[in-house]
Amino acid sequence: MSFLKPYILRFAALIAINGADADLNRKQVVNITYLLSAMVGIMSALVFFVYGWFTESVVHILGAMVSVIGYLLSIKGYAGCARVLFPLACAIYVSICTFRFYGSDSNFAWLLIILAAYSVTGFRVDRGKAQFVVCAFALMMFAFIELFAPKTTPYASLDVRLLIALSTFVASACMIVLIAGVVVTKLRKLNEHLRYLAEVDDLTKVHNRRKVLAEAANVFADSMLSNQVCCFAILDLDHFKSINDRFGHETGDLVLQKTAAVMKNTIRKGDWIGRYGGEEFVIIMPNTRTEEALKLMESVRIQISDLRLAYNGLDKKLRVTTSIGIAGVDAETQRYEQVLARADKALYQAKDQGRNQVVFAGKDMEAV
Numbered sequence: 001m002s003f004l005k006p007y008i009l010r011f012a013a014l015i016a017i018n019g020a021d022a023d024l025n026r027k028q029v030v031n032i033t034y035l036l037s038a039m040v041g042i043m044s045a046l047v048f049f050v051y052g053w054f055t056e057s058v059v060h061i062l063g064a065m066v067s068v069i070g071y072l073l074s075i076k077g078y079a080g081c082a083r084v085l086f087p088l089a090c091a092i093y094v095s096i097c098t099f100r101f102y103g104s105d106s107n108f109a110w111l112l113i114i115l116a117a118y119s120v121t122g123f124r125v126d127r128g129k130a131q132f133v134v135c136a137f138a139l140m141m142f143a144f145i146e147l148f149a150p151k152t153t154p155y156a157s158l159d160v161r162l163l164i165a166l167s168t169f170v171a172s173a174c175m176i177v178l179i180a181g182v183v184v185t186k187l188r189k190l191n192e193h194l195r196y197l198a199e200v201d202d203l204t205k206v207h208n209r210r211k212v213l214a215e216a217a218n219v220f221a222d223s224m225l226s227n228q229v230c231c232f233a234i235l236d237l238d239h240f241k242s243i244n245d246r247f248g249h250e251t252g253d254l255v256l257q258k259t260a261a262v263m264k265n266t267i268r269k270g271d272w273i274g275r276y277g278g279e280e281f282v283i284i285m286p287n288t289r290t291e292e293a294l295k296l297m298e299s300v301r302i303q304i305s306d307l308r309l310a311y312n313g314l315d316k317k318l319r320v321t322t323s324i325g326i327a328g329v330d331a332e333t334q335r336y337e338q339v340l341a342r343a344d345k346a347l348y349q350a351k352d353q354g355r356n357q358v359v360f361a362g363k364d365m366e367a368v
């Protein structure tokens with residue numbers, strides 16, 4: 001029996017992986033599987049109880065209790081143990097029920113098909129061997145039952161076999177649908193997370209450069225097609241480099257976070273904001289006239305200048321100001337980059353004129 005020792009040790013190691021497994025989706029699959037198995041056991045027990053076969057009902061109640069124990073192991077943190085227990089318990093349960101009570105004509109052995117879905121979603125992808133073993137084990141048990149189980153038994157009348165077949169189909173279908181739902185939910189959350197990483201600046205929680213420029217292109221295209229006005233603004237925090245040099249990058253990050261929060265809370269629904277790079281931000285204002293853009297950006301400037309940020313645990317408060325350049329779409333504009341370039345020129349004029357102000361890149365370069 002020494003040749004079995006490596007396999008026994010691997011099996012023990014698999015069971016020992018309990019609390020370390022924190023994958024919520026796989027735990028959900030295990031939990032759903034046990035709950036459905038408990039339901040099948042209870043339904044079967046009720047059928048036998050109705051027909052007056054109390055001893056047989058107890059057998060199915062015991063099967064349901066094993067499922068409940070597996071569920072409790074899973075929610076208590078023993079995920080590895082619960083994961084390995086189910087294929088074994090399911091195969092034993094189906095075999096006993098088919099050989100002793102239902103017979104192979106009841107198609108109860110088809111309940112083993114849920115082990116195939118379970119193996120794919122209940123085990124991590126890097127455990128392909130475990131997935132293969134579970135599928136192969138389910139296939140061998142199914143073949144064994146179909147070859148050696150009696151076609152029918154004294155317990156299984158035609159009505160009972162039909163009921164068991166229907167229950168097996170419903171349980172298997174529910175299991176597969178629910179597992180598919182868990183998988184789809186997992187993929188949807190993963191896609192949302194990847195989209196968030198691709199579109200959101202991690203520090204400021206506003207859109208990153210790629211996303212905000214993509215929206216700038218979309219807004220510009222819509223304005224051209226619908227003959228509507230739109231404005232772009234570029235904001236730059238004044239003397240930000242000196243803030244980093246004097247107070248440290250931690251304080252600089254705090255300044256970026258707080259000012260970005262002010263911008264997000266001030267702009268309107270439908271506007272877009274993104275971090276352009278460093279301490280620069282871009283705000284896209286669809287269907288917005290010059291006067292509206294100036295008023296909105298002046299509100300942003302005032303609220304930022306009113307900020308008083310504590311730094312380094314001191315009672316002193318740090319004051320932050322911003323310079324803003326705005327540009328709108330005119331008859332000569334052909335690309336959205338031209339609007340951004342004019343807004344950038346207006347921003348530099350705001351810097352040259354003393355900072356902490358809003359400048360519009362019109363023909364006369366208005367300042368507010």
